[in-house]
Amino acid sequence: xxxxxxxxxxxxxxxxxxxxxxxxxxxxxxxxxxxxxxxxxxxxxxxxxxxxxxxxxxxxxxxxxxxxxxxxxxxxxxxxxxxxxxxxxxxxxxxxxxxxxxxxxxxxxxxxxxxxxxxxxxxxxxxxxxxxxxxxxxxxxxxxxxxxxxxxxxxxxxxxxxxxxxxxxxxxxxxxxxxxxxxxxxxxxxxxxxxxxxxxxxxxxxxxxxxxxxxxxxxxxxxxxxxxxxxxxxxxxxxxxxxxxxxxxxxxxxxxxxxxxxxxxxxxxxxxxx
Numbered sequence: 001x002x003x004x005x006x007x008x009x010x011x012x013x014x015x016x017x018x019x020x021x022x023x024x025x026x027x028x029x030x031x032x033x034x035x036x037x038x039x040x041x042x043x044x045x046x047x048x049x050x051x052x053x054x055x056x057x058x059x060x061x062x063x064x065x066x067x068x069x070x071x072x073x074x075x076x077x078x079x080x081x082x083x084x085x086x087x088x089x090x091x092x093x094x095x096x097x098x099x100x101x102x103x104x105x106x107x108x109x110x111x112x113x114x115x116x117x118x119x120x121x122x123x124x125x126x127x128x129x130x131x132x133x134x135x136x137x138x139x140x141x142x143x144x145x146x147x148x149x150x151x152x153x154x155x156x157x158x159x160x161x162x163x164x165x166x167x168x169x170x171x172x173x174x175x176x177x178x179x180x181x182x183x184x185x186x187x188x189x190x191x192x193x194x195x196x197x198x199x200x201x202x203x204x205x206x207x208x209x210x211x212x213x214x215x216x217x218x219x220x221x222x223x224x225x226x227x228x229x230x231x232x233x234x235x236x237x238x239x240x241x242x243x244x245x246x247x248x249x250x251x252x253x254x255x256x257x258x259x260x261x262x263x264x265x266x267x268x269x270x271x272x273x274x
Contacts, residue, residue: 004027004030004034005210005211005214007027008024008027008028008211008214008215009214011023011024011027012024012182012185012214012215016180016181016182019181019182021108021111021112021181021184021185022041022042022045022092022108022112023038023042024181024185025091025092025105025108025185025188026038026041026042026092026093028091028185028188028189028192028208028211029090029091029092029093029094031192031204031207031208031211032087032088032090032091032192032204033091033093033094036093041092041093041096044096045096045109045112045113045116046116048070048071048075048096048113048116049113049116049117051070052066052067052070052071052113052117053066053070054066054067054070054114054117054119055116055117055118060119060135060136060137061136061137061141063117063118063119064114064119064134064136064141067110067113067114067117067119068143068149071109071110071113071149072145072148072149073148075099076099077095077099077100077101077106077109077145078099078100078106078146078148079100079101079102079103079106079145079146079147080098080100080101080102084102085194085195085198085199086195087192087195087196087199087201087204088100089101089102089105089195090102090104090105090188090191090192090195091105091192092105092108092109095109096109101146102146102191103129103130103131103144103145103146104123104130104184104187104188104191105188106145106146107123107130107131107132107145108123108184108188109145110132110143110145110149111123111132114134119134119135120134120135121133121134121135121143122134122135122178122179123178123179123183123184124142124175124176124177124178124179125179125183125184125187126157126160126161126171126175126176127161127164127165127169127175128161128164128165129144129146129160129161129164130146130187131143131144131145131152131157131160132145133176133178142154142157142176144160154171154176157171157176158171182215182216185215186212186215186216189208189211189212189215190208190212192208193205193208193209193212193225196208197229200232202229202232202233203233205229206226206229206230206233209222209225209226209229210226213226220245220246220249220250221246223242223245223246223249224242224243224246224255224259226239226242227239227240227241227242227243227245227246228243228262230242231262231266236266236269236270237270239266240263240266240267240270243259243262243263243266244263246259247259247260247263
């Protein structure tokens, strides 16, 4: 395991309450920006919190609205709908610098600044879209950081999911349960991996999957994906071995026949090299 993955492992293998979400997000951003200095961007988060004025507001609801106004109106953080699949949108350092991001990275930004001003804001991993839930007394306020911190009801959240997925989903209380920090980091990595695959940047995609496997070694889908990326990179033996492990673990997998066909092609290519 190289130094970057060891640092990542140390961060994500801490007990859940002790995981530093910002530090984890910045550590995974080193896949795209290997020279990133995390402390610089942590300081930027501290400065945003200090300048927001929300820390001095006694009423939690007023403090939340002050923070929304500061981040999305005054600082102009917004969703990058024009270039949604840019890998930079999945990297917290660039979201801070460019003030553009996708739902989950803007949510992490809001969560981390909110934590610094004494507000409790948690991530909510809806299907196809990520939002946050702020605790205000005994109430919870749903916000969409991708849409300027717009307030959501469960009904408008369902509409949002329908637009993201292209179909209606019956949302239950489980859908609105707070995500753990590990779940948030995994979802961020999956987004980053998808951006790399879309651009055919196989080596960086492989790094993203290796980070996912450190986070959750038991997820067979990550082993399958690593196999696919290794094959793309010409590492046929290692890729085939990962596919074989995946098929052995999931003999009835819905994509099993497709993987078997690809595996036969790889074995044929290997045979011609012997």
